[in-house]
Amino acid sequence: MNSKIAIFLFGIFVSSFAYKSYENFKVYKVIPKSDVQIQILTDLRKNGSYDFWTDILTVNNEVRILVSPDQEVEFVKYLKSVDLTAEISIKNVQELIEAQLKPSASSKSSQLGSFTWNEYHNLARIHSWLDELQESFPNVVKTVVIGQSVEGHDIKGVIIDFKPGARGDKPLIGMLEGGIHAREWISPATVTWIIKEFLTSNDPDIRFMAETLVWHIFPVANPDGYMYTFTNDRMWRKNRNTANYVTCGNNIEIGNGIDLNRNFDFLWMSVGASSNPCDNTYAGPTPSSELETQAIINYVNQLRVSGNMIYYIAFHSWSQMILVPYSHATGVQVLEASNYADMYEIAIRGAAKLESVHGTQYTVGTSAEILYAVSGSSFDWVKGVADIPIVYLFELRDVGQFGFLLPAEQIIPNNEEVMAGLVEMEKTARGLGYYSGAGDVKSVLLFNLIALVFALLR
Numbered sequence: 001m002n003s004k005i006a007i008f009l010f011g012i013f014v015s016s017f018a019y020k021s022y023e024n025f026k027v028y029k030v031i032p033k034s035d036v037q038i039q040i041l042t043d044l045r046k047n048g049s050y051d052f053w054t055d056i057l058t059v060n061n062e063v064r065i066l067v068s069p070d071q072e073v074e075f076v077k078y079l080k081s082v083d084l085t086a087e088i089s090i091k092n093v094q095e096l097i098e099a100q101l102k103p104s105a106s107s108k109s110s111q112l113g114s115f116t117w118n119e120y121h122n123l124a125r126i127h128s129w130l131d132e133l134q135e136s137f138p139n140v141v142k143t144v145v146i147g148q149s150v151e152g153h154d155i156k157g158v159i160i161d162f163k164p165g166a167r168g169d170k171p172l173i174g175m176l177e178g179g180i181h182a183r184e185w186i187s188p189a190t191v192t193w194i195i196k197e198f199l200t201s202n203d204p205d206i207r208f209m210a211e212t213l214v215w216h217i218f219p220v221a222n223p224d225g226y227m228y229t230f231t232n233d234r235m236w237r238k239n240r241n242t243a244n245y246v247t248c249g250n251n252i253e254i255g256n257g258i259d260l261n262r263n264f265d266f267l268w269m270s271v272g273a274s275s276n277p278c279d280n281t282y283a284g285p286t287p288s289s290e291l292e293t294q295a296i297i298n299y300v301n302q303l304r305v306s307g308n309m310i311y312y313i314a315f316h317s318w319s320q321m322i323l324v325p326y327s328h329a330t331g332v333q334v335l336e337a338s339n340y341a342d343m344y345e346i347a348i349r350g351a352a353k354l355e356s357v358h359g360t361q362y363t364v365g366t367s368a369e370i371l372y373a374v375s376g377s378s379f380d381w382v383k384g385v386a387d388i389p390i391v392y393l394f395e396l397r398d399v400g401q402f403g404f405l406l407p408a409e410q411i412i413p414n415n416e417e418v419m420a421g422l423v424e425m426e427k428t429a430r431g432l433g434y435y436s437g438a439g440d441v442k443s444v445l446l447f448n449l450i451a452l453v454f455a456l457l458r
């Protein structure tokens with residue numbers, strides 16, 4: 001055999017084995033009914049043997065667990081023995097992984113330059129498209145690299161400024177973050193869509209939003225992890241830092257990586273984060289230990305002194321929620337965020353508008369109120385330390401039918417509704433006076449007073 005052919009065939013052999021197969025892996029849905037059952041599930045998760053698609057376990061809330069064919073008999077038997085009922089929600093994960101890699105069959109399509117939203121794109125394609133935009137919109141778009149990942153890949157985004165040099169010394173600024181969790185592919189697909197809308201939409205409200213602020217937009221904040229979901233393991237969540245590796249049962253790989261959205265230095269490791277490298281919510285050895293975290297922190301710090309930074313929005317999946325900071329706060333505690341009532345109202349209006357597009361329902365609240373309490377996330381840090389007025393975390397489609405494996409057909413409808421929601425949120429925030437200073441102080445005080453009264457009455 002010709003040596004070139006041999007190398008080529010070997011390459012196919014290696015690469016076909018490199019991408020982890022999820023053939024006959026199932027996702028089970030379990031609803032714990034008591035603290036005892038929560039403890040049972042928590043113990044089950046230890047050592048990383050099972051991939052919990054639900055991060056935090058709470059009584060009466062669905063927990064989705066990925067189970068390999070080898071584990072299945074034991075898993076079902078064990079749950080039965082502890083009086084937990086498990087229901088299959090995805091019967092073959094590999095089928096969905098393969099289906100998700102196929103371009104959408106829907107007639108809906110949309111294109112900007114060489115880029116489309118009929119399929120999910122890898123990091124190289126997203127980055128080359130950002131370069132292309134700089135060439136196509138030379139007076140508006142500038143690419144920006146805010147740092148390198150632990151494997152040395154660029155954390156790259158675009159600055160969109162329709163009035164360069166004509167904004168005075170305190171330009172209004174917004175920042176969007178996508179792809180901090182590697183397997184949440186709908187996130188970069190949404191953030192790239194927002195870029196397209198800002199650059200090309202004729203809708204007067206989108207034009208206003210795009211042109212009134214300078215936008216700093218980063219589709220993939222965790223480049224190594226995102227690449228890894230295309231090359232090795234579709235279900236990877238964390239970054240690819242291998243410095244804290246420990247062995248975790250049968251799962252060789254899970255002892256690597258840090259959950260970047262638990263690594264930020266705001267109430268770090270206080271709740272809803274793990275100190276165990278085997279966990280998908282491992283917060284890292286110290287706050288802001290990760291290069292990717294540091295890149296965002298440094299950039300936000302730079303933006304807040306260079307202008308009037310109004311917005312920071314992070315995009316995740318799945319659950320269909322608009323989360324308001326702070327993620328640890330419940331009851332009266334929510335008022336620790338000084339303009340909580342404003343943020344809540346802005347999000348409620350955004351969610352209503354979003355629903356009006358395709359009927360998709362989003363819930364609004366703090367993470368602790370509607371999902372689970374967490375700490376060390378980027379958006380909480382942006383609110384709590386950088387003190388940016390309007391900050392959210394979107395949990396995009398769906399509510400678990402496909403979870404991270406949302407079919408490509410849903411990219412465009414998801415994007416359309418999210419864009420409509422964002423436009424409504426921008427209008428509402430503007431109406432509340434956020435562009436004329438640090439928010440309308442009267443409305444902040446009044447709404448917070450009302451919210452306080454309601455919270456106390458509960």
Ligand SMILES: [Zn+2]
Pocket residue numbers: 181184261316317
């Ligand atoms: Zn996420």
